[in-house]
Amino acid sequence: MKDILAELKKKAAEILPEVSYFICYGSGFDLLHSAPLFVKDKGDIDRLVLNRFCIHNLTSYLPPQKWPPGWLLEPGEKIGLVLKGCDSRSVIHLLAEKAILRSRVIIIGLPCWGMIDVNKLRNRIDINRINRVEQDKESIMLFTDANEVSADIKDILYDKCINCQYPNTLISDHFIGAKKEPDKGVQPFGKVLELERMSLLERSAFWDKEFARCIRCKACRNVCPVCYCQNNCLLDTRVPHWIKERVDANSNRWYHLIRAFHLAGRCTECGECARVCPMRIPINLLAMKMNSELFELFGFRSGIDVNIKPPLMTFQLEEDKL
Amino acid sequence: MITNGKKYEGPGGNPYIPMLATVTKLYSETPNIKSLHVVLDDKEQMKHVSFEPGQVAQLSLFGSGESTFVINSSPLAKEHLQFTIMKTGEVSGAFHDLSEGAKIGLRGPLGNWFPYQHMEGKNIVLIAGGLGLAPLRPFMFYLLANRHKYKNIQLIYGARSPGDLCYSQDWTIWREHDSKVKITLTIDRDVPGWEYKVGFVPTIVKEEAPSAENTIAVTCGPPIMIKFVLQELEKLGFAPEQIYTTLERRMKCGLGLCGRCNIGPKYVCIDGPVFSLAELKALPNEL
Amino acid sequence: MQSEPRIIGFLCNWCSYAGADMAGTSRLKQPASVRIIRLPCTGRINPLLPLKALVDGADGVLISGCHPGDCHYREGNLYARRRLELLHRFLPFVGIDPKRLRYVWVSASEGQRWQAIVGEFTEQIKKLGTAKAQ
Amino acid sequence: MPKAIMQDKLNDWLDSIASKYQLWAPQDKDGACLLSPYTPGAPVNLKCRPQLSAKKALFPQTECLLKYQYHKDKSKPEETELSISAANPNQKTVIWGIAPCDVSGISFFENVFIGAGYQDTYFKTRRSNTLIAAIACQHAESTCFCEAVGGSPVSAPDADLLLTRIDHEYVVEALTNEGATLIDEGLFTTVEEAKLNAMQQVKEAALSKLSKPFELGSLPSVADKFLKAFESPYWKEATAACLSCGICTFVCPTCYCFNITDEAQGMHGQRLRCWDACMFSTYTLEASGHNPRNIKFQRYRNRLSHKFSYLITNNNVLGCTGCGRCIKECPVGIDLRSIISHILAE
DSSP states (O other), rough: OOOHHHHHHHHHHHGGGEEEEEEEEEOOOSSTTTEEEEEOOOGGGGGOOSSTTOOOOOOGGGGGGGGGTTTSSSSSSSEEEEEOHHHHHHHHHHHHHHHHHHGGGEEOOOOOOOOOOOOGGTTTSGGGGOOOOOOSSSEEEESSOOOOOEEEEEBBBBBTTTTTTOOOOOSEEEEEEOOOOOSSSSOOOHHHHHHTTTOHHHHHHHHHHHHHHHHOOOOHHHHTTOOOOOGOOGOOSSOOOOOOOHHHHHHHHHHHHHHHHHHTTOOOOOOOOHOOOOTTTTTTTHHHHHHHHHHHOOOOOOSSTTTTTGGGGGOOSSOOOO | OTTTTOOOOOOOTTTTEEEEEEEEEEEEEETTEEEEEESSSHHHHTTTOOOTTEEEEEEEETTEEEEEOOOOOOOOOOEEEEEEOOOOSSSHHHHHHHHHHEEEEEEESSSOOOOGGGGSSSSSEEEEEGGGHHHHHHHHHHHHHHHHGGGOOEEEEEESSHHHHHHHHHHHHHHTTTEEEEEEEESSSOOOTTEEEEOOOOHHHHHHOOOOTTTEEEEEEHHHHHHHHHHHHHHHOOOOGGEEEEOOOOSSSSSSOOOOOETTETTTTTTTEEHHHHHHTTSOOOO | OSSSEEEEEEEEEHHHHHHHHHHTTTTTTOTTEEEEEEOOOOGGOTTHHHHHHHHHOOOOOEEEEOOOTTOSSSSSSHHHHHHHHHHHHGGGGGGGOGGGEEEEEOOOOOOHHHOOOOOOOOHHHHHHOOOOOO | OEEEGGGHHHHHHHHHHHTTTTEEEEEEEEEEEEEEEEOOOOOOOOOSSSOOOHHHSSOOSEEEEEEEEEOOEEEETOEOOOOOOOOOOOOOEEEEEEHHHHHHHHHHHHHHHHSSSSSHHHHHHHHHHEEEEEEOOOOOOTTTOOOGGTOOOOOOOTOOEEEEEEEEEEEEEOHHHHHHTTOOOOOOOOHHHHHHHHHHHHHHHHHHHHHOOOOOOOOOHHHHHHHHHGGTTTTHHHHEEEEEEESHHOSSSSSOOOEEEEEEETEEEEEEEEEEOOOSSTTTOOOOOOOTTOOOHHHHHHHHIIIIIIHHHHHOOOOOOOOOOHHHHOOTOOHHHHHHHHHHHH
């Protein structure tokens, strides 16, 4: 990863004069967190970081509708960013929706070996006292003053990284490093299957319990790379009054159902909604379920091919499976 | 009970609870602006109603919500309180659909007012655009009732077209008031039959060129109008201390608690809505 | 279940609404369980509309439009077909019985078909019992 | 004199409190640690710092302010009568097992909601019916900085009880007479001198665990520095990654912005107060389309200036208890500490 970082810094320095910002990763508040970094000056390139904690999908910052004019881009300016394989699916989908212009984005691609879910480390070590981290492709060592813990990467990866099918950036202007082979195992829709084994009542109870915790901070919506209605979002308006201001399990369920349907055929499975949730609700499962049905009905996977029209934006007179 | 310059106590000492009131009259000022007369259901309270020119109140339409409006009837009249509402959102739209006799809620008066005592012995220029005349209306009533305390009074009032001018019956009366109030009316673009001025309000301010000498200017209207009026006034030699304006912000509680109407450390709902330009210049630039 | 179930019908103005009307004018007997909302086209149906009806406690939702290929606007019902199928498949994932939702195609001349569908669907909903408002 | 209770007796104690009060206690809920209404016998977690602060017990996320009802007399269809009734949340409550930073949060609310300005009737009613049992914090996280903003992890002067864990035992000090009534004699033992010394040692050890990322200085000077930094280009840079979500405000023990909306159900309904967040782009959006804080750096600047300047000017209080939740939960790693340090140094 060190070689890739060095090359990434080099590339970043090269394209920096062309772009208003280069969006990448910098260090976070501790050794187990990285954070999005917006580089404008050459001097900041040294702050770039690349490790197993660069989970953020930087595509979230791309749709211009999401941000008021003058914040990120002036008309005609370009933006540069580094994308993992999974994140690049979001860009492909935004291009398919014509929500962004390819000519305005410079993408640096790289291979990815999966990102570590800090929540899966909690039970192994006091994550507040980590003072050293050593990592390679297969394992990670964490040190505190008192003890040290090593872990097999496979056990602590984000769910979406297990058996990743898209480890390399799918669309890029510059690709750094050697491409990684996709994992052998197949686990396309993850926990959806687990939930489907429940009875109707059990599932209803499962979601009741999950949605009761939701605080409607709207982080899931705001982080979503394909949610870009900004001030015109249905979830913010009282005319028409689709959703009550009241925060309770029922109203929250409705909030997430609205989002699920607005994401139908659009979600690129980056999992950011579930990651950012401060209440640890597996929200991404709703859109994943949509995706699994769309795959079954139309063989569609979002964010793979710019030229494929998302299935709900088109039709066939004679449908194969309807 | 409504009392002069005091905090709104609210029924049971709870300032979130409105007093019940009835809409006694409702009429159109312009195609999207209506005025309504409101009378408190408690007759004792209505008898003691008292507010200062420039103060606002929160009107409730239960089921739709609550919104802030300036009280624009004469502070001296006790029969009713008048409000003027432009149809813009959920609550204002619902008010437009009311009929006479409708039950509503009222919290107020809230906020500060025009410091008329400090203006005594001076010339007053009121500059308003569109519905911006609403906060100046009670002030004008006050000035006329205390005419001897003030020198020259001028009103410059403009709107897009003659049909967009509010309170037409008032300024006819004010103009004919025997105590020399100069009324200058303007519309943005000329139409047949219009016998007054034509041009944007700031242009007319420049044209009328009220003297800054011993004068207070009070302006209210759309933000863009205010911006250019302020520029013209400064060119005419008005110091920031001589200019007052009244601000609008999105408000919810009206009590300085819900947090959205602040400009720096000042809350428009309790420290405003009336600010002198000098006060605004001392605040962070976040209009 | 007490009395008739509450079923919300979303009907296309051009075919199914006329079909239901025909069933009525022909005095075809049918249960009074469906409250009909008339729409210009099934393509107008945001899947959130039937979903909200179900979430807010409707016992069933019946959607009916023109037969595929016969849309007054040429293609509205073809979009709708995809959306409604997706909705139908999604419902059980959040704990709503998919048997409470049905989408069908009924033309203006099919009064009898409408009568049959309403009868059948009402029976089905009666068997499921009252929905819990969520 | 302080009393002591063994860890395995805690549930008995809580069951006894819960029989007389509505009781809030920190509990694990599906991977999240939350301060929740206590159900008898349920395990409590005194080692976690709940994801949401204790403000939710006194300032609930959704609160009914009033109920209204329209009445129609069928013989006079043109007339409608209206009646309203204010909610009165006067249930006796105990908030149990919260850290000193959360107690400071409640003290902060007292300053703002029932201080010199308008009185918030609902908060006042709730507060006057609530007792607080705090616990000395021995599990500082990497995001904690309470001492830097004038707090302490081991003392909570505004609480009614203070618990200190020593191994499998809790020493309970009554700070008020009302607090003392919560101590159920049968479950507690008296405390010897040696144990008091041990308690003192535990508290001192907790103090030494904390980092102090910045030197604040006097409150007026902080207020002044933030006001002067208003036009600083740093705000834009520091908030570039911000998503404008409500996490930092909702988890914050001192954020109190709210929205008031009506919820109608036919002829009757409620007026609700719900948490709102100054970070939402629609928060200050006016009906005209004008938005005084349209860009996210303006909103973030307002949020921090409010906490570190405006509140000092208006209420002589700092709007931060150093709990670190906003840092820990921020999905894009915006670190309040580094921003404060930067503004103080600017």
